[in-house]
Amino acid sequence: xxxxxxxxxxxxxxxxxxxxxxxxxxxxxxxxxxxxxxxxxxxxxxxxxxxxxxxxxxxxxxxxxxxxxxxxxxxxxxxxxxxxxxxxxxxxxxxxxxxxxxxxxxxxxxxxxxx
Amino acid sequence: xxxxxxxxxxxxxxxxxxxxxxxxxxxxxxxxxxxxxxxxxxxxxxxxxxxxxxxxxxxxxxxxxxxxxxxxxxxxxxxxxxxxxxxxxxxxxxxxxxxxxxxxxxxxxxxxxxx
Numbered sequence: 001x002x003x004x005x006x007x008x009x010x011x012x013x014x015x016x017x018x019x020x021x022x023x024x025x026x027x028x029x030x031x032x033x034x035x036x037x038x039x040x041x042x043x044x045x046x047x048x049x050x051x052x053x054x055x056x057x058x059x060x061x062x063x064x065x066x067x068x069x070x071x072x073x074x075x076x077x078x079x080x081x082x083x084x085x086x087x088x089x090x091x092x093x094x095x096x097x098x099x100x101x102x103x104x105x106x107x108x109x110x111x112x113x114x115x
Numbered sequence: 116x117x118x119x120x121x122x123x124x125x126x127x128x129x130x131x132x133x134x135x136x137x138x139x140x141x142x143x144x145x146x147x148x149x150x151x152x153x154x155x156x157x158x159x160x161x162x163x164x165x166x167x168x169x170x171x172x173x174x175x176x177x178x179x180x181x182x183x184x185x186x187x188x189x190x191x192x193x194x195x196x197x198x199x200x201x202x203x204x205x206x207x208x209x210x211x212x213x214x215x216x217x218x219x220x221x222x223x224x225x226x227x228x229x230x
Contacts, residue, residue, distance in 0.1 A: 004157070034218060043119070043206060043221035044158070090157050100171045101146060101210065103219060105157030 002027045004093050006106035013081050013113055021076040021109045023091030032094040033074040034103065035065055037087045044090065050074060061085070081113045117141070119222035121207050127228045128197055135193045136225045140209030147190050148219060149182055151175065152204040161205075164190060197229045 003026045013019045025031060032051055036044040048059025055067045065076045074091060088110050092103040120139045128134050140147050145166050150158035161180070163171040166187035176182075179197075184190040194201055204226050208219035 036221075041223070043223045044208075046218045046220065049218055092157075100163055101217075101219070102148065102160040102163060102171065102173075103150075103158070105159070107155065107157050 002031075002093055002095055002104040004091050004104055004106035006089075006091055006109045008109050009107070010110045010112065013111070015083050015113050015115050016080050019078050019081045019085070019111065019113070021089050021091075021111060023074045023076065023106060025072050025074065025091070025093045027093055027095055027104075028097075030096045032096055033065070033067060034092040034094070035059065035063070035074075035076050036090045036092060036105075038090065038108070039087050047076070047089075083113050083115055086111055086113050119207055119209055119220055121205075121222040121225050123225055124223060125226045125228075127230065130199060130229055131196055133193065133195045134197060134227065135191055136205055136207075136227075138190045138192070138207030138222060140189070140207070141211070141220055144209035144211050144220070145187065146210040146212060146217075146219075147184060148208040148210075149190070149192055150206040150208065152206055152224070153202075158206055161192075194227075197227075199229045202227055202229045 005024045034049045035047040038044050050057050050067045058064045088108045090108050091106045122137045147164040149161040152158045160173050162182050164184040179195045182192045204224045206224045208221045210217040210219045
């Protein structure tokens with residue numbers, strides 16, 4: 001069974017500091033991995049994805065994520081946080097062996113960046 | 116690119132009533148997904164269409180739920196005899212088959228409240 005864990009419900013960081021939002025996964029096989037962000041009263045917005053290749057993937061708004069196969073993790077990072085980064089972040093996984101494309105999401109991590 | 120649109124954005128209904136939601140995907144996206152998101156949880160997959168064919172349904176999609184995509188363009192999700200447990204955000208997403216391992220683009224969602 002596929003599952004995604006986001007161990008922190010909330011992450012608080014000061015503006016200008018680096019941020020990390022953690023994600024671990026469990027899938028039967030190799031996964032495709034995604035990060036989405038959700039702002040209040042809006043749908044999910046795609047940030048970045050890992051398909052293959054370089055373990056460090058770069059995405060929108062200065063975000064990046066590191067795929068670690070041995071630790072089954074895909075942590076989201078940003079070198080310098082902005083107040084406008086405050087939002088709800090979701091990690092998602094898709095089974096590489098599936099042609100159907102359903103995503104399995106974590107519960108989300110609320111990121112708060114204070115000035 | 117007008118994005119994925121959903122209508123209505125909010126729906127309040129009394130228990131036992133039927134409701135129908137509409138999703139218009141990004142044009143030329145032949146894959147369409149419905150998810151449900153409850154408070155404090157990540158989106159959970161409900162069903163998936165490729166063109167007009169409904170290829171996968173979650174066990175979450177009880178007999179009271181039905182989804183259609185009659186011409187392979189917009190889709191509707193109907194809930195019959197609504198229950199308070201149906202209160203949630205219903206999200207629609209679409210993806211482009213021309214992109215390998217395509218990310219899904221989400222609409223703003225329809226928030227259902229069953230009183």
